[in-house]
Amino acid sequence: MPDNALGDFLRARRAGLRPGDVGMAYHGVRRVPGLRREEVAVLAGVNADYYTRLEQGRERHPSPQVLDALSRALHLDPDARAHLYRLTGTAPDDRHLAAPDTVSAELRGLMDGYAHTPAFVVNRTLDLLAANTLAQALYSPFRPADNLARMVFLDPAARPFFTRWDWTAQATVANLRQAEGYPADSPRLTALVETLTRHSAEFTALWNAHAVRGKTRDAKHLHHPDVGELSLTYQSFDVRAAPGQQLVIYRAEPGSPSAQALGLLGTLDATWRRTAGERGGRDQPDMQAPAPR
Numbered sequence: 001m002p003d004n005a006l007g008d009f010l011r012a013r014r015a016g017l018r019p020g021d022v023g024m025a026y027h028g029v030r031r032v033p034g035l036r037r038e039e040v041a042v043l044a045g046v047n048a049d050y051y052t053r054l055e056q057g058r059e060r061h062p063s064p065q066v067l068d069a070l071s072r073a074l075h076l077d078p079d080a081r082a083h084l085y086r087l088t089g090t091a092p093d094d095r096h097l098a099a100p101d102t103v104s105a106e107l108r109g110l111m112d113g114y115a116h117t118p119a120f121v122v123n124r125t126l127d128l129l130a131a132n133t134l135a136q137a138l139y140s141p142f143r144p145a146d147n148l149a150r151m152v153f154l155d156p157a158a159r160p161f162f163t164r165w166d167w168t169a170q171a172t173v174a175n176l177r178q179a180e181g182y183p184a185d186s187p188r189l190t191a192l193v194e195t196l197t198r199h200s201a202e203f204t205a206l207w208n209a210h211a212v213r214g215k216t217r218d219a220k221h222l223h224h225p226d227v228g229e230l231s232l233t234y235q236s237f238d239v240r241a242a243p244g245q246q247l248v249i250y251r252a253e254p255g256s257p258s259a260q261a262l263g264l265l266g267t268l269d270a271t272w273r274r275t276a277g278e279r280g281g282r283d284q285p286d287m288q289a290p291a292p293r
Helices: 005-015 037-044 048-056 064-073 078-087 105-112 133-138 148-154 165-177 183-199 201-209 257-279
Strands: 119-122 128-131 217-224 228-238 246-251
Touching: 005 037, 005 048, 005 078, 037 048, 037 064, 064 078, 105 119, 105 128, 105 246, 119 133, 128 133, 133 257, 148 165, 148 183, 148 201, 165 183, 165 201, 183 201, 228 257
Parallel strands: none
Antiparallel strands: 119 128, 119 246, 217 228, 228 246
16 A cells, blocks of 8 residues: 555546546646646635645545535546545445435335346335336235335234234334434435434334344244235345445245245236236226425
């Protein structure tokens, strides 16, 4: 690792930008490639001498506010911004970044490639943003399948569907607690918690316990009205291109009764969709987008 990795990084990123890239007018021949130090300082709103000390390695502990300002000035993408923070031994503060509610076409295509296993995307407040066909079939008892917390506590289908409802309820609230501390998600979280508190005493008690647990991996025991018992495991993956989104993939043990039940569910759903298409309409709603923030 170079002795002045921070300065080397800042110089390289500065050299890769031209005044026109950042909306600055310039005339004549420039003696240095890219932006001058003084120009970066102006764009970041910091003292030019201070910025020079950063590049020269004489200042190694800029504040998070300065790092954010430099990230904007140098047009750093999320990966480069995180790298800048690591070079100073500081964790980036992403609390003010809103989790996007739009799932990329590439991620949707990836989920559709899992034809034999349910896959879906949630945000911090557990809104279901997108799902592949088998996940939609799995959650078809819920009308609508829009938010995991609302489904668990307010939908009549939840208790027969989640055979370990008490455990599912505890885990869901602990997952939802992780959305606290993200100001951009506060309006959606506040509205959701108010609704659940007003209509569910079980939710209120669990919310007041302040348990926090990330959605990582675990077992799921479900009862689907069309195919019966399902014993599944799931794994969650952070979507790096959309911070705050998680891809959740369910899996049944190959050759198990649950794998056979999932296969049957997929066949039944395909038959239903084909029949609905022949009728020229659909009887069952898709997963709905989350409420506006």
